Each structure stands twice: as structure tokens, then as C-alpha cells.
Amino acid sequence: MYSEQELETVHSRIGKDISKHIGTTRKLLMQPSSSQQDIGIDKCAALVAKMYKDAGCEKVEIAETKGNPIVYGECKGDSDKTLLVYFMYDTMPFNEPGWNHPAMGAKIVDMKLPAGKVKAIVNRGADNTKGPLATFLNSVDACNRSVGRPPCNVLLVAEGEEELGSPNLPVYVKKNKKRLSDADACYFPYFAQDPDGCRTLMLGVKGVVYFELKCSGKSWGRGPEDFAVHSSGKAWLDSPVWRLVHALKTMTSDDGNRVLIDGFYDDVAPPTQEDEEVISETAKTWDPKMAKKAMKVSRFMIPDTDREELIRLYTFASTLNIDGIWGGWIEKGSKTVLPHKVTCKIDIRVVPNQKKDDMMPLVRKHLDMHGYKDIKMTEVDSGYDWCRCSVKEPVVQAMIRAQESFGGRPQVWPTSGGSVPFYVFNRILGIPFTMGGIGHSDLAHSPNEYMVVGGNKKIAGLSDIEKFMVRFMSEYSLT
Amino acid sequence: MYSEQELETVHSRIGKDISKHIGTTRKLLMQPSSSQQDIGIDKCAALVAKMYKDAGCEKVEIAETKGNPIVYGECKGDSDKTLLVYFMYDTMPFNEPGWNHPAMGAKIVDMKLPAGKVKAIVNRGADNTKGPLATFLNSVDACNRSVGRPPCNVLLVAEGEEELGSPNLPVYVKKNKKRLSDADACYFPYFAQDPDGCRTLMLGVKGVVYFELKCSGKSWGRGPEDFAVHSSGKAWLDSPVWRLVHALKTMTSDDGNRVLIDGFYDDVAPPTQEDEEVISETAKTWDPKMAKKAMKVSRFMIPDTDREELIRLYTFASTLNIDGIWGGWIEKGSKTVLPHKVTCKIDIRVVPNQKKDDMMPLVRKHLDMHGYKDIKMTEVDSGYDWCRCSVKEPVVQAMIRAQESFGGRPQVWPTSGGSVPFYVFNRILGIPFTMGGIGHSDLAHSPNEYMVVGGNKKIAGLSDIEKFMVRFMSEYSLT
Numbered sequence: 001m002y003s004e005q006e007l008e009t010v011h012s013r014i015g016k017d018i019s020k021h022i023g024t025t026r027k028l029l030m031q032p033s034s035s036q037q038d039i040g041i042d043k044c045a046a047l048v049a050k051m052y053k054d055a056g057c058e059k060v061e062i063a064e065t066k067g068n069p070i071v072y073g074e075c076k077g078d079s080d081k082t083l084l085v086y087f088m089y090d091t092m093p094f095n096e097p098g099w100n101h102p103a104m105g106a107k108i109v110d111m112k113l114p115a116g117k118v119k120a121i122v123n124r125g126a127d128n129t130k131g132p133l134a135t136f137l138n139s140v141d142a143c144n145r146s147v148g149r150p151p152c153n154v155l156l157v158a159e160g161e162e163e164l165g166s167p168n169l170p171v172y173v174k175k176n177k178k179r180l181s182d183a184d185a186c187y188f189p190y191f192a193q194d195p196d197g198c199r200t201l202m203l204g205v206k207g208v209v210y211f212e213l214k215c216s217g218k219s220w221g222r223g224p225e226d227f228a229v230h231s232s233g234k235a236w237l238d239s240p241v242w243r244l245v246h247a248l249k250t251m252t253s254d255d256g257n258r259v260l261i262d263g264f265y266d267d268v269a270p271p272t273q274e275d276e277e278v279i280s281e282t283a284k285t286w287d288p289k290m291a292k293k294a295m296k297v298s299r300f301m302i303p304d305t306d307r308e309e310l311i312r313l314y315t316f317a318s319t320l321n322i323d324g325i326w327g328g329w330i331e332k333g334s335k336t337v338l339p340h341k342v343t344c345k346i347d348i349r350v351v352p353n354q355k356k357d358d359m360m361p362l363v364r365k366h367l368d369m370h371g372y373k374d375i376k377m378t379e380v381d382s383g384y385d386w387c388r389c390s391v392k393e394p395v396v397q398a399m400i401r402a403q404e405s406f407g408g409r410p411q412v413w414p415t416s417g418g419s420v421p422f423y424v425f426n427r428i429l430g431i432p433f434t435m436g437g438i439g440h441s442d443l444a445h446s447p448n449e450y451m452v453v454g455g456n457k458k459i460a461g462l463s464d465i466e467k468f469m470v471r472f473m474s475e476y477s478l479t
Numbered sequence: 480m481y482s483e484q485e486l487e488t489v490h491s492r493i494g495k496d497i498s499k500h501i502g503t504t505r506k507l508l509m510q511p512s513s514s515q516q517d518i519g520i521d522k523c524a525a526l527v528a529k530m531y532k533d534a535g536c537e538k539v540e541i542a543e544t545k546g547n548p549i550v551y552g553e554c555k556g557d558s559d560k561t562l563l564v565y566f567m568y569d570t571m572p573f574n575e576p577g578w579n580h581p582a583m584g585a586k587i588v589d590m591k592l593p594a595g596k597v598k599a600i601v602n603r604g605a606d607n608t609k610g611p612l613a614t615f616l617n618s619v620d621a622c623n624r625s626v627g628r629p630p631c632n633v634l635l636v637a638e639g640e641e642e643l644g645s646p647n648l649p650v651y652v653k654k655n656k657k658r659l660s661d662a663d664a665c666y667f668p669y670f671a672q673d674p675d676g677c678r679t680l681m682l683g684v685k686g687v688v689y690f691e692l693k694c695s696g697k698s699w700g701r702g703p704e705d706f707a708v709h710s711s712g713k714a715w716l717d718s719p720v721w722r723l724v725h726a727l728k729t730m731t732s733d734d735g736n737r738v739l740i741d742g743f744y745d746d747v748a749p750p751t752q753e754d755e756e757v758i759s760e761t762a763k764t765w766d767p768k769m770a771k772k773a774m775k776v777s778r779f780m781i782p783d784t785d786r787e788e789l790i791r792l793y794t795f796a797s798t799l800n801i802d803g804i805w806g807g808w809i810e811k812g813s814k815t816v817l818p819h820k821v822t823c824k825i826d827i828r829v830v831p832n833q834k835k836d837d838m839m840p841l842v843r844k845h846l847d848m849h850g851y852k853d854i855k856m857t858e859v860d861s862g863y864d865w866c867r868c869s870v871k872e873p874v875v876q877a878m879i880r881a882q883e884s885f886g887g888r889p890q891v892w893p894t895s896g897g898s899v900p901f902y903v904f905n906r907i908l909g910i911p912f913t914m915g916g917i918g919h920s921d922l923a924h925s926p927n928e929y930m931v932v933g934g935n936k937k938i939a940g941l942s943d944i945e946k947f948m949v950r951f952m953s954e955y956s957l958t
Contacts, residue, residue, distance in 0.1 A: 036812030036813065036814065037810075037811065037812065092814055093814060098706050163812075163814075164812070210815065217776065221777050221778065222776075222780075224776055225776055226775040227577055227775070227922075227925045227926055228575075228924070229774045229776075230925070231800045231802060231826050232793075232828065232897045232898075233774060233896065234798040234799075235796040235828065235896050236781070236796070237774070237776060237779060238780055241735075241801040241804060242801060243734075245724055245735070246728055246731075248728075249725055254725050255717065256721020256724070295703060295708045296706070297704055297708075298701070300716060313714050314714045317714040319710075319713040319714050320713075321710045321713035321718065321815075322720040322721060322724070322807065322818070323808050323813070323814060323815060324808035324816075324818065325720060325809070326804065326805040326806075326809040327803065327804055328802050328804065328824070329802050330803045330809075331515075332515060333514075333515030333642075333643070333859065334642065334643065334644070334689040334824070334826070334859045335571055335803070336689065336800075336924060337803075337924050337925070339801070339802070345813070347813070349710070349713070380812065381813045417714050418709060418711045444709050445707070445709045446708060446816070448706075
């Protein structure tokens with residue numbers, strides 16, 4: 001661990017270098033890296049490798065995979081503890097409407113949050129998660145430039161396919177198991193403060209499966225098969241769009257919230273005693289209003305008054321979500337056609353003890369049983385399994401201690417509603433993990449994604465976030 | 480009426496001018512005129528006016544409306560009978576995928592049809608209905624250049640908003656009622672042979688209503704309201720997409736073919752005795768296989784063996800068709816989002832004695848009664864009412880006689896499944912109408928729309944179609 005004086009030295013370095021750090025962060029954000037659209041991936045991998053070197057990593061490799069490269073780096077630290085730090089350098093696409101500033105312009109703007117005024121960088125990936133990637137490297141850079149080494153050894157693994165379901169990460173980890181087994185724990189840096197400043201710590205992630213359902217006249221053998229025909233044909237022809245609508249409606253309750261697929265919830269484990277304690281504790285301080293404000297929604301599925309149940313939903317509900325649906329004439333005006341095909345993108349989030357590999361077969365079986373054998377199902381992403389870590393794990397306790405030194409114990413959640421491929425490290429290397437940090441960012445996958453760089457009393461700015469990361473490594477080196 | 484010698488003179492002229500006629504047809508086709516997208520409308524109106532003049536019309540006007548102009552022309556004929564010829568110079572959009580030749584290239588290609596080899600022009604509007612427009616003007620041109628006048632007076636009314644539901648045509652007709660009341664009947668030229676050469680005559684058209692349903696978090700007050708949020712939110716947020724799916728499913732039977740909206744079929748009149756006779760006669764010669772071949776479908780909603788019922792469906796079924804549906808992430812890959820809105824385009828075809836103005840209120844009432852008051856409904860087109868004409872009408876009998884002189888009595892259908900705004904002339908001017916001709920074209924609203932110009936023994940080529948149109952005018956002048 002660092003002495004208090006060493007921490008002071010690093011903090012001072014961070015203070016001096018903060019403009020440079022904002023610069024490197026903006027540079028990384030502005031480099032496109034949309035894995036869905038295969039835009040800028042190689043350039044971004046090269047930039048990340050350069051950032052590793054600039055931050056003082058001894059060993060840097062751009063490892064080719066069957067898909068996008070993985071950028072690996074090593075940095076010797078001040079203790080024999082080794083942290084595997086997982087990053088993703090890919091992002092969601094950035095070409096949707098609704099951006100108030102250029103999606104790739106990394107503009108620094110004034111922003112008014114429930115916690116007060118801040119300065120934030122608006123850019124795709126600022127929240128998810130090139131912002132945290134750059135910030136962590138800034139903290140390592142500061143360690144190397146001041147004390148000469150970080151508090152612990154770090155192995156850096158940055159993949160470029162997280163948004164594709166990390167298909168090649170397990171392969172890479174298995175192949176490099178010997179080297180990566182030096183790690184005692186895994187860490188995923190991100191900014192975990194709510195817009196009101198509330199600091200949260202997630203003990204896990206949900207798994208995710210993503211696929212498309214396609215109904216077409218061709219595979220059905222009814223209705224138009226080769227092209228959309230004149231809509232007068234509806235009088236004597238079947239419609240693939242109506243068919244998909246009726247197939248979909250069998251999959252959920254009328255409100256769209258309860259999944260009616262046989263066996264869907266069978267493996268869902270009830271919250272453990274520890275989970276319930278965590279939920280009960282969290283419900284004391286969690287403010288549903290703030291969560292709604294961030295998403296700009298008027299109401300949750302259930303009343304706000306039942307905070308514990310809301311937290312239980314967010315953390316324990318396995319969901320079937322329509323991400324997108326399209327078919328036929330979707331432009332302006334009235335083209336009167338009977339479409340020959342329609343497609344629907346669906347994601348399922350899996351929770352303990354569901355298995356992601358079980359989910360598509362369950363949906364397939366459901367469709368078959370309801371007479372929809374012709375509806376095609378295509379996996380879009382290879383998906384993740386869920387992953388959990390006990391609050392008692394030393395690496396989690398190190399995270400909590402670091403949090404306490406920056407403003408008290410964080411609100412602990414059994415899991416995030418999102419998905420990160422921790423199961424890869426957890427199941428292949430058998431190591432525990434933790435995630436998060438301080439600071440605030442939001443709007444992952446949405447327009448106007450942002451990260452706070454200039455903070456206030458309630459929300460950490462970039463320099464405090466970096467200091468926190470150094471503190472966390474130091475606490476971890478003690479475990 | 481023309482004498483046989485005059486007919487001979489015109490036919491000879493058509494034979495000499497056929498290359499020029501193909502040229503003017505291609506020129507008109509290649510001029511974009513997509514009313515949905517407001518592309519090329521004014522240029523096309525000017526070109527149609529020029530074609531009127533070139534064909535020998537005495538009076539030509541481009542009449543402004545609140546929307547696209549109407550091109551009016553008059554040509555004095557050989558009798559005191561006056562035919563109002565209705566055209567549309569607008570087309571559907573032409574930018575969908577699937578074209579094997581440029582959608583606006585008017586390429587002349589070899590084509591193999593069930594009736595044998597032909598030469599066809601492939602272009603948006605070739606079938607629907609700039610091809611027939613040009614062809615009719617060619618026939619008038621030939622009359623004026625040979626005999627000196629057509630067999631009857633013609634009033635030409637070409638509108639540029641048919642694909643928008645002809646919102647300004649009724650206004651125009653009311654405003655010009657005095658002048659247009661000279662007409663004894665109305666005619667809509669098109670190529671009415673099937674791909675096997677079967678000649679058909681439609682005694683009417685269905686009406687049509689076109690609207691959008693939109694479900695959004697904003698109007699619902701549940702789920703995401705301002706943007707698509709991260710799909711982890713599905714755990715505690717409602718989904719506008721699921722809502723629309725469940726709203727839609729209430730509107731039809733599980734197979735999508737029977738409309739379940741209360742009152743939807745209430746006003747549907749059963750076929751009359753005359754209708755049943757026409758159907759029974761038509762069923763003797765109509766070949767379902769040919770119709771399926773043209774649309775490239777494997778099967779109709781009901782077995783082919785029940786020909787009468789198939790014809791009854793096509794002519795008497797009131798339909799609720801989804802033309803398009805879209806929401807959320809509809810591009811490549813897996814953006815995991817919970818969409819904040821979803822839209823669906825729907826057309827309803829109305830038959831005797833439904834009223835198009837009743838249909839949207841019925842849908843609205845249905846949605847309200849099922850608890851979907853928040854789902855927005857927007858009229859996209861002003862729509863048409865249905866229109867029918869007895870087979871006994873003199874103008875229809877003239878059409879049948881003209882057909883007989885070109886290869887026997889046509890197959891008569893009580894109505895087309897499509898929609899043309901004849902109700903405007905029928906109800907405002909109180910005149911009967913007929914439609915069609917010989918020749919073949921197909922794929923209205925679809926890629927690779929075409930019209931045959933070089934025919935064979937079974938399918939008329941352009942010169943025969945033009946001769947037919949002259950013959951029809953001549954027969955009509957006798958009535």
C-alpha cells in the first residue's frame with residue numbers, strides 16, 4: 001500500500017496534470033469505436049495501446065482475436081497484489097437523432113444536475129465506458145510519474161467487442177490463463193455516483209442474450225414472399241407482420257411486463273439473506289425520484305413507495321425487452337403495401353441462476369409450441385452470463401474502504417441491471433471482482449451521453465475520481 | 480363513332496408513330512413524380528401539360544390546388560358524347576431496395592411471362608399509372624394526326640395526389656362542376672391483362688383509409704418518454720413497444736385476417752344478385768395460379784379450389800393491413816435499448832356500404848375501449864370511398880364491345896382490390912365510369928414495376944393498346 005505521503009504525492013501530480021488528463025480523455029472519446037458498425041476499431045485499439053505506454057506500462061500488446069483486438073498491458077506495482085483491470089474500448093453507435101452536441105465532439109458543457117452545477121464532457125462512450133478507461137489510465141500515469149509505480153500490480157485487458165457480447169474475450173482469457181492467473185481480483189472502473197451525488201456500489205451484473213426474430217412470407221410459405229405487394233392483396237393474402245404481432249403477444253402479459261414463456265423464470269433464484277439485507281439497507285437511502293429524473297420518466301412499473309420492491313425488480317427481474325422492430329414502409333407518407341417480412345430485436349437479461357444459453361432455446365420452444373415454427377431466430381450477440389460477488393470479498397471491502405475515505409459508505413446494490421462480461425474472469429480465472437468508483441456519468445446507449453469532469457461538493461470531478469482510483473488500489477494492496 | 484376506314488387510318492398512324500410513342504412514354508416515366516416525397520411534381524405537371532398540347536388538345540391548363548396541381552385538357556371529338564378521362568401523374572416512392580434495373584431508368588428489357596416473351600419498360604409508375612396516361616395521350620395524338628379528332632370529346636383531368644388520397648380532387652371537381660358536367664361518363668385507362676394474357680374488367684374500386692398509430696412513453700405517461708433508455712431499465716419500466724404489440728393484437732384474430740374491431744363489418748353489404756352472377760361467371764375462367772405467380776406467393780389465405788370465395792374475398796373483404804411498423808434500434812447489431820416510441824402505418828380498404836369516414840372513429844373507439852386512449856392516431860391520407868358501376872351501364876358496355884373486338888369478352892370482376900377516386904366523379908358529377916383496357920403491367924408499389932410495350936399473341940403490345948383505346952372511344956360515342 002501507499003503511505004499517506006505517497007498518496008499525497010500522487011494527488012499533487014494529479015492536480016498538476018488534470019488539464020493533460022482531460023485532454024487524453026477527450027482524445028480517446030473522439031476516436032470513434034463503434035463495434036456494431038465496425039467504425040474506428042483498429043485506430044482506437046492503437047490509441048489505447050499508446051495510452052498504456054504513455055501511462056508507464058512495461059508491457060503492451062495488441063492481441064489479435066477472431067474479431068476486434070484486445071489491448072493488453074502490464075504495470076508492476078508497489079505490492080505483490082495483482083489487479084486485473086477490465087476495460088472496453090468499443091461503444092454503441094452514435095448516429096441516432098437527439099444529440100444536443102456533436103456525438104463525437106467531446107464538448108465540455110455546463111450542466112445542471114440535481115446535485116448542482118457541473119462541467120461535463122458530452123460524447124458517445126463518455127459513460128459507457130471509454131471515460132472510465134481514460135480516467136483509470138490517468139491515475140496509473142500519475143502514480144508512475146510521481147511515486148514511480150502504482151500501489152499494486154495491474155494487468156490491463158481492454159476489449160473492443162463488449163457491445164457485441166464479448167465473443168472473443170473468453171477465448172483470449174483461456175489462452176492467456178497462465179499469465180492472467182497472477183491476478184487476485186478483477187476491477188471494472190466506472191463512475192458510480194447518481195446525478196444527486198449518491199454513491200453506489202454494485203455487487204454484480206445481469207447476463208444478457210440478444211437475438212432477432214424474423215417473420216417472412218418466404219419461411220412461412222404464406223403471404224408475400226419476395227417483395228412487399230400492393231396492400232389490396234390483404235383481402236386474400238396472409239400477412240407476416242400480423243403474424244409477428246400475434247407471435248409476440250403470446251410472449252408477455254398484456255402489460256408487456258410478465259414473460260409468459262414456459263420455464264422462463266424456472267431457474268430464477270430468490271434473493272439470498274445477504275441480498276435482502278443489502279436491499280433493505282439500500283432502500284433506506286435510495287431515492288426513486290433521482291433515478292426517474294435521469295431517465296426522464298414519470299413513473300416506474302410499480303409505485304415509488306415500494307422502494308424495496310423496486311430495487312428487487314431492478315436487481316432480480318429477468319426481462320424480455322424489444323429493442324427494435326421494423327418492417328414494410330417506414331418512411332414518410334402512405335405507401336400501401338403488404339410487407340413480406342418483419343424483424344424484431346429482443347434482449348433478455350438473465351439473473352441468478354438462469355443460464356444465458358438456456359434462453360434462446362426456451363423462446364424457440366415457445367414459438368414452436370404456439371405454431372410459429374417458421375419464425376426465424378438469429379443470435380445477434382454471443383451474450384453474457386450473470387455474475388455476482390459477495391459483499392464480504394476482500395476486493396469489495398477494499399472498494400468500500402476507498403469509498404469511505406471519499407465521503408462515507410456507498411449505497412450497495414446486489415447487482416446492476418446492466419451487463420459486463422465478468423463471468424469470464426470469475427468462472428475461468430476463479431477470481432472475485434468489483435466495479436465502480438466515484439464520479440457521475442449517464443445516458444449509456446442514449447443521445448447526450450456524458451461524464452462529469454468538473455465536479456462540485458456532491459459529485460466528484462475528474463481529479464477526485466483519479467485520486468479515488470489510486471486510493472482503491474492502495475486499499476486493495478492491503479488485502 | 481369512327482367508320483371502319485377512319486379506324487384503319489388511325490391504326491396506320493399508330494403503327495408509324497410507335498417509336499415516338501414509346502419515346503414519350505419513357506420520357507414521362509423517367510420524370511420523377513413521387514407525391515409522398517414531393518419529388519419532381521411540378522416538373523411532371525408541366526410535362527403532362529406539354530403532352531396534352533402535343534397530342535392536340537385545344538385547351539390546356541395547369542390548375543393550382545392547395546396541394547399538387549391538376550392538369551386539365553380538352554379535345555373536341557367526332558360526336559357529342561363526352562368522356563372525362565381521369566389520370567394520376569404522381570407515383571409511389573421509388574427508393575426501396577430490390578430493383579433489378581434503375582427505378583427511374585425506363586429500361587426496355589426482355590421479360591418472360593406465363594403468356595410468353597415480351598418486351599417491357601421497367602420503371603416506377605409504368606403500371607400505376609403513368610404508363611396508361613402516356614398511352615392514352617398517344618392514342619389521342621394518333622387520332623388528331625390522322626382523322627383530325629378523336630371519336631368523342633375528351634376532358635382530361637390528371638391529378639398529382641392520388642397516392643396521397645386525392646385530398647384536392649373533390650375540391651377541384653366541385654369548383655369546375657359546370658365545365659366537367661359536360662361529361663357523360665368517366666374513364667380510367669390502365670392495362671388490364673393478367674400476365675397470362677387474361678383480359679379483365681373491373682366494375683369498381685374499394686375505398687381506402689390510411690393512418691398511423693403511435694405509442695410513446697410521452698403520451699402514455701409510462702416508460703421512457705424522451706429517448707430510448709438502456710434496456711436494463713425494462714426491469715422496472717413499462718415499454719411502449721410491448722404496449723403497441725398488445726394493442727394491435729386486439730384488432731385482429733390470431734391469424735391476422737379477421738378484424739375484431741366492433742362494428743368494423745357492420746355496414747358491409749352482401750354481394751348483390753348481379754355481383755354473384757359476375758363472380759360465378761368470372762370463376763369459370765379465372766386462374767388463381769397466375770395471380771399467385773404475379774405476386775410470387777405460394778398460397779392464398781384459403782385453398783385455390785374455392786375460386787368463387789377467393790374472388791369474393793378480393794372484391795368484398797374489408798381489410799385492416801399493416802403497411803409498416805418501426806421503433807427503437809433497427810440497424811445492424813445489438814443496441815440494447817428500451818425504445819420510447821413506436822409507430823405503425825395501417826390502411827383499411829372499405830367496400831359497399833362502408834363509409835371511409837367511419838373507419839378511423841371505429842378504430843379510435845376500439846383502442847379507447849381496450850384502454851389505449853394514449854395511443855395517437857394520425858390520418859396520413861384523406862382517403863377515398865368505394866365506387867361501383869353496374870355492368871349494364873352504356874360506358875361499361877362500350878368497354879366490353881371494344882374488348883370483344885380485341886379477342887373476346889373480358890373476365891368481369893365486381894371490383895378491383897385497389898382504390899381510385901372515382902367516387903369523386905360518381906358522387907359529385909353523378910356519372911358512371913369504367914376503367915381498364917388491354918395490355919399488361921404489374922408490381923404497383925413494388926420494385927421492378929413494369930409495363931409491356933412489345934407484346935405477343937396473348938398480351939397486347941403498345942400499338943394494340945392504343946388501337947384499343949381508340950376503339951373504346953368509338954364504341955362509347957355510339958352510346
